[in-house]
Amino acid sequence: MAGLDPTPAAREVARQLFDTAGLPAAVREVGEPRAAELVDYQHARLAGRYVDAVRSVATAESERFGTDAVAVEFARYLFKLLAYKDEYEVARLHLKVDLAGQASGGGSRARLQYHIHPPFLRALGLRRKLALGGWIRPAFAVLRAARTVRGTPLDLFGLAAVRRVERSLPPEYTTAVLAALRDDDRDRCLAVAQAPDVVRGYESIKLANVARFRALLARPSQVDG
Structure with missing residues (x-):
């Protein structure tokens, strides 16, 4: 997959995580290489938290709609928020x-x-x-x-304002997607799942885009993407 090149050891960790998770094939296709990349990005615990979040969304979507399209997008974009470039x-x-x-x-x-x-x-x-x-x-x-x-009290770089914001986004995003899945509007669920696409750039540019992202989580159908 373009842009992802995890080590063999990381690939094996991700394979085991997804074997245990029992996720749909389409979700696994997107999520497994990203979980492997997260192992190399930080550690296996981060990859495990990623897989747990993806499984929670996949389960909620299956119970609500019997589909996996939202979970596929969530697997794609949760990785983007977790693997910020510090x-x-x-x-x-x-x-x-x-x-x-x-x-x-x-x-x-x-x-x-x-x-x-x-x-x-x-x-x-x-x-x-x-x-x-x-x-x-x-x-x-x-x-x-x-x-x-990274993300611990020993992370001196993490004291920067933009780093604190970056760390806050994955739980905000996960909560918003799970909340959207409690409604019957599947299009809105997809819009929420794809909201991190606007989170780009560095420093002030990124922070401005985070404001757009948060607006999309609140009212995705009313915000210009």
Whole structure:
């Protein structure tokens, strides 16, 4: 699947989670690779919480409508809200691709650079990206290893306002979808399930889009997508 490339170990964890969950094939097709990616993104516990949430929505939809279309969209978009691109993820993604190896293939003149703009530096007034050389890779390795503290009291990056908002979105979204499934309007349920599609961008742009997302959860049929 484009954009998802979990490790074999993560794929095995996800396979076991979905074997146990007993979800419809269409939901599993969308959810299993995303659960695997969440294992690599943070840890197996996050993937387990993802599968539990997807199962709760799939069960509610099956009981209400006898379908799985809402659960499929929920599996797609809950992953998007859970796997936000913070400092730990930027480090992991930089290290995932062997950029140093690619650069060395360009000859002795090749020069590896990473262009980053962390939120905490933006908060201090830095308005441009920093260009850092290959010497930063050990720091990236430390950040990648520290990704398991994401969302805990040890997560210093998580103190940023945008990170606190990002952490609040998955439970808000899950609650809204389950609430919508208690009504008889299947179109509204699908609209709520697809609401995270508007959550894009970084910092102020993302926060503005979060406001749109929350409006869609409240009145999806009355908000321009």
